[in-house]
Amino acid sequence: AWPAALAAARRLAAHPEAYAGILCTVDLAAEPLDVYHSLLELAPPRLDLLLPHANWGNPPPGLDGGPPGRHRPGATPYGDWLVTVFDAWWDAGRLRTRVRLFQEIVALLLGAPSRAEAVGLSPVAAVVVETDGAIEQVDSLRSAYRGAAETGLDVFRHSFDTVLRHPGIAARQSGERALGEECRACPVGRVCGGGNYVHRYAPGSGFGHASVYCADLERLIRHVAHRLEGTVRIAT
Structure with missing residues (x-):
């Protein structure tokens, strides 16, 4: 499948007016820098790094679901994976591609509204x-x-x-009011926004929880904030 996808992406790169970018779901079995650099070779104008769809009743590979909630301390394999790619993207010296998740987090830390459902508190804008x-x-x-x-x-x-x-x-138009109490009290809650709505689901109690990727998102957001410190003034 990869050779065919590679050939298709290279053809798209020759027609930038039709090349919107690449969606890539994070796979913990793949080395993050190998994935990132291989995708850069395809010259995508934008790269979306997506967490696998999962929830508290059906946790993603590498994480235990457990009872829903903001668990500390905890393993952050997805956060660590994304942090590795973020540092490569941030330290590149020039913008080789836009990575939407990273740009959204940076914008939110600077006080701008979100434009994606993965993070932030902006209302859902699609059916x-x-x-x-x-x-x-x-x-x-x-x-x-x-x-x-x-x-x-x-x-x-x-x-x-x-x-x-x-x-x-x-329920997805209410911003912070739609979040659970633990998310509203979380120091990165306004940036995280509870994570992707889908990832908050727990059987029997619905979507009023933190994301099953809660610890991973906090790991990534705090790291991005740390890299921004000394460069710009971060919104509080």
């Missing part, structure tokens, strides 16, 4: 219209449980204003 006209929440919710993305609404009978009032959508 999915299926080919049959059904309106659903973002596809990633399907990783939580069967039917999680369904709204029961469609474009034939419902307006998008009605969609905004759906409980699942409304």
Whole structure:
């Protein structure tokens, strides 16, 4: 599969007007710098490093789910992986590609709003219209449980204003109020934003928790903040 993907990316690189970037899911079995440098060879204008979809009931490889919550101390294999790539990106001396997760965290630390659902408190700005006209929440919710993305609404009978009032959508429009108590009290909570909404799910109690990647996100955010110190004034 990789040779075919490599060939396709190289063809795209020859047509920058059609080349938006590359999505890459973090794989702990792959050495982070090898992954990063191999992707740079494809000259992506933007790189999205994504945490595998997981939750407290179905934890990702390398992490134990346990009861939902902000666990300290704890292993941070995904945070460590991302920190390694961040340092290579930050220390490059020139911008070879935009890495959305890193840029979002830097922007949030400087007081700007987020533009991605992985971090920050900005309201969700997307729904999915299926080919049959059904309106659903973002596809990633399907990783939580069967039917999680369904709204029961469609474009034939419902307006998008009605969609905004759906409980699942409304819950993601409330910013800090939608976070659990431990996230609201967390010193990096406004930057982390509880993490990706999908990763907060726990069977039986829903999405009102910290991310299953809580410790990893805090590890990455604190590291980015440390690298920013002395360079710019960080928002508090």
